[in-house]
Amino acid sequence: MSGPSNYQPSHPALKWLERRLPILSFAHASFVAYPTPRNLNYWWTFGAILSVMLGVQILTGVVLAMHYTPNADLAFRSVESIVRDVNYGWLLRNMHASGASMFFLAVYIHMFRGLYYGSYKEPREVLWILGVIIYLLMMATGFMGYVLPWGQMSFWGATVITNLFSAIPYFGESIVTLLWGGYSVGNPTLNRFFSLHYLLPFVIAGVVALHVWALHVAGQNNPAGVEAKTEKDTVAFTPYATIKDAFGVSCFMLFYAWFIFYMPNYLGDADNYIVANPGVTPAHIVPEWYYLPFYAILRSIPNKLAGVIAMFSAIIVLVFLPWLDSAKTRSSKYRPLAKQFFWIFVIVCVLLGYLGAQPPEGIYVIAGRILTACYFGYFLILLPLLSRIETPRTIPNSIADDVLAKHGGKAAPMVSAVILFAVAGGLFAASASSARAEEPDVPPSQKWSFAGPFGKYDRGALERGLKIYKEVCSACHSLNYIAFRNLADPGGPGYSVAQAAALAAQYKIKDGPNDQGDMFERPGRLADYFPPPFPNDQAARAANGGGLPPDLSLITKARSYERGFPTFIFDFFTQFQEQGPNYVAALLQGFEASPPPGVSIPDGSYYNKYFPGHAIKMPPPLSDGQVTFDDGSPATLAQYAHDVATFLMWAAEPQMEARKRLGMEVFIFLIILSGLLYFTKKKVWADVHA
Secondary structure, eight states, X not given: OOOOOOOOOOSHHHHHHHHHOTHHHXXXXXXXXXXXXXXXXXXXXXXXXXXXXXXXXXXXXXXXXXXXXXXXXXXXXXXXXXXXXXXXHXXXXXXXXXXXXXXXXXXXXXXXXXXXXXXXXXXXXXXXXXXXXXXXXXXXXXXXXXXXXXXXXXXXXXHHXXXXXXXXXXXXXXXXXXXXXXXXXXXXXXXXXXXXXXXXXXXXXXXXHHHHHHHHHHOOOOTTOOOOOSGGGEEEIIIIIHHHHHXXXXXXXXXHHHHHHTOTTTTSOGGGGSBOOTTOOXXXXXXXXXXXXXXXXXXHSSSHHHHHHHHHHHHHGGGGHHHHOOOSOOOGGGOHHHHHHHHHHHHHHHHHHHHHTSOSSTHHHHHHHHHXXXXXXXXXXXXXXXXXXXXXXXXXXXXXXXXXXXXXOOSOOHHHHHHHHHHHHHHHHHHHHHHHHHOOOOOOOOOOTTOSTTOOOOHHHHHHHHHHHHHTGGGTOOOTTOBGXXXXXXTSSOOOHHHHHHHHHTSEEEEOOOTTSOOEEEEOOTTSBOOOSSSSHHHXXXXXXXXXXXXXXXXXXXXXXXXXTTHHHHHHHHTOOXXXXXXXXXXXXXXXXXXOTTOOOOTTOEEETTSTTSXXXXXXXXXXXXXXXXXXXXXXXXXXXXXXXXXXXXXXXTTHHHHHHHXXXXXXXXXXXXXXXXXXXXXXXXXXXX
């Protein structure tokens, strides 16, 4: 229901347009004069936040698509080229990748708010169903987008998830073949997913328009769950709701910016910095965090078809929620039992997400089945039962009465808290017990100059690390994503253009064909990339006992280790993202002459206490006194390991300093903006709360 609009354009051109297409009066009625319940709290700002995030995802996605190459042989490199070579490409990539997580976080809060306050009840059933459709489209879009970088987790995630459709009787195999475009995940799959990933956001935008239309027809729900009766119950959408939403969006942008500029890889998987390899399966395939609860439901059921049905049913059941919950009182604020069970349901969803990230074994399987039963029991048993047996509290007569009423009992429900700590404590204890049983060697954390919000690369360490790479590592390992010109870029080793050109000239680059059709060698140029030590992977394997030395350009992002609970929570606040450098430095120092008693390794392998499985094909590459430094730094293994790990961190992310510098500027701007919006909101709303 749009508000009563008295908009009359004054400019002749606008009058002319208004007579032929009254879009301005429509916008005024829908977004200015539209009556908004005056008791809306900040949980309602997530609708505006979602609108902003949808716009951000579409805009950044369109620009990224201009540079992306949807080809299985080129996709991974094209993504790295965007990050390294496109102006502010790293910013666009971080905004889009982190934006997907922020989008889902906001939509989950939006959905839980709707569940708590009964926003799915009459007359808003169509509004709720459209929201579920948007959510399904988001899940499909997010999954296809996750495949596009064509890393290991992208490839194997696509393989596992698309294979689920093979469980459908009679038509399953045909559906999988159609999705793949062949008989395995490959180039046709990538092209299909890229096309759909590009298209679906615009479909989402169309359904969002219907969602907003349905909202304006039925009117907004509110925390009291009562309909507006008089003008005292509502305020105009502009300026009241708009300024409140603007403040909420600015605060959310601060949270979003934290991931963009300081924690861009926190929510990702290190395996996705390894190019897709159909011959090597990751040890533990997991989807993005926002799919984990449904992934846990899928894995908790041993039958494949039943698991797929349960996974999709966990979403489809939301469509029927308006009819499953027939209670007359909308808001759980006035339903004591419903409130308690709502928070228990939230805990169930969080714990399912945790289980989805764990290996499907032992207590995790049992807990997954129990929590899956709790999930469906909430919708199919509990809500219908509460509708009949619960006695709600007295609701206010009007929204105005709700604003003036004094409500107590703001504390979190005790029953929910007890269940949370009991169940979560048991799961985490089991996880810790399992970790102790495996007794992995965790790389020790080192002090890195580039850590923290003001961290910068140590120029001396970068130069020493480059020397170690040239004299030792380059004999086996390539550096495919670093060009000689990068050595002279800001934030790098500090080479001048002339120094970088001189270094490039020391290398012989294979080029051609020439006018006679022959390949030839020439001195390297600034635009050339560091040449690989072997002409192909087969030659590399033959020279290294069958093992393929990995490219080192992304090694510090492609290697990680579990930090465990609650350390990973603290990592978010301390901006800890140095697992990769810690691992590389520890690996180089982790060789032992002989395995510990009771441990055997295959012939031709070496024991390393930090390498997964401990058996590594690479012999100890560094030893004391092997490389001498011009600056007098100690020629020790510890120094070598630290310096080469620093250099490889720069090779993986040469734009780190620019990222952090821009991040600080953005944070200062957003903090000032949020402060101004807050005081403006207080001023605008002063007369409403008077």
